[in-house]
Amino acid sequence: MGKGYARLTVFLFLLGTLLPAQAWGLDVFIGPRIGTLGAGAEAGIEFTDFIKLRGVVQGFKWTIDDKKVSGIEYDFGMNSFTAGALLDIHPLGISPVGGSFRVSAGAFYNANNFSLEAKPTETVTIGGTDYTASDVDRLDADVDFNDIAPYVGIGWGTSPGLLPFSFTADMGVLYQGSPRVDLSSPRARDNAALAASIESEEDDMEDDLSSWKWYPVVMVGFAISF
Template sequence: MAASLLLVGGTLLSVMPARAMEVFAGLGTTGLEVGIGDRIGGAMGLRMSAEFLDLARDFERNGATYDTRLKFSSLGVYGDFFLAGGFRVTAGALLGTRKASGDAVATNGTITINGTSYPAAGENVAAEAKFPSAAPYVGIGWGHHQPASGMNFYADLGVVIGKADAKLTPSAGILAAAGAGNIAAEQANLQESVDKLKAYPALKLGFSYKF
């Protein structure tokens, strides 16, 4: 989806009055970034980028190991305001899918739900934290400013604002043993933990080329 939206955005920019366009690519905490940009005024710039991240990580919680995956597929839309040289402030949004998901595997043959341990042989609990499909971005950065054609470096430091919604999905055996009330309480506990992350940090480094 992000790649399709980026293609549309590139088409829209291409029909604007002829300018020296910029293409860029980099890596960061939002994943691989590939995009296009244009200066739309003396101190203003507009950029769009497709951003992809697929990262696996394990963590321990309540006697279980969660084999998780962080997966982003987003379109970034950014407006830059240049303060001095290449230094700028940036505001924009990320549009698309951003989520963390995984399955719980019992560490000692049991899984703890709402403070009580239950046998977990052959059972599992899936967890998912899904971020808003549209989330604002604010930050500072350097780059995307060169007046002449050629290659340049860029860097961004900011935050994507928005809390995730958490969901637990137990297998039938765990649901029967723990009961819907305990599952709901455990999901509320997970949501409380997820709510502590009110913003996702965005750090990006890359290279641009202006035609």
């Protein structure tokens, strides 16, 4: 199933959770959001003035040319898709006086990944060994992370029952875990030394990309309460 269908499925599931909540007399809300995790939507339920539960789905794609990783220039692409649940605690409650400040924690299904491609035109160092451009031909790498990523953050949320429309914002961090790199070259199939160097280079790339284990989250949007 493609990511577009996955986003639709998750979003429809979020909508479905609102129906019984309304039947139970709970305040519910839904709205779009955009930021460092891409574009998407959230839907949620307010249980009390202090506690809310949100379901969130978002994603995006972007590319960067000539980004160096472990000393080699790659064309760099990111595919991002996350979907998960967040518990919001409003220590001041949700009111015109207390505002809508919240502390949030939860977990996401995390499909963030990178694709890297390099076509060297000069000698490159792979796993500590120098190779000419013709020795290598091309380097391709896939980088992925943990499937489940916990999240903590703060923000400002919706105020069901106070206003029909409200501003929302989140600031926090998603822990994706250490990157896993799968590097390959078509020439490595017939060159045992290059294959061994590529295996060593994978470790170097994982070290170079290690800062991506912590993904900064800044999201803004608005919500419709009903």
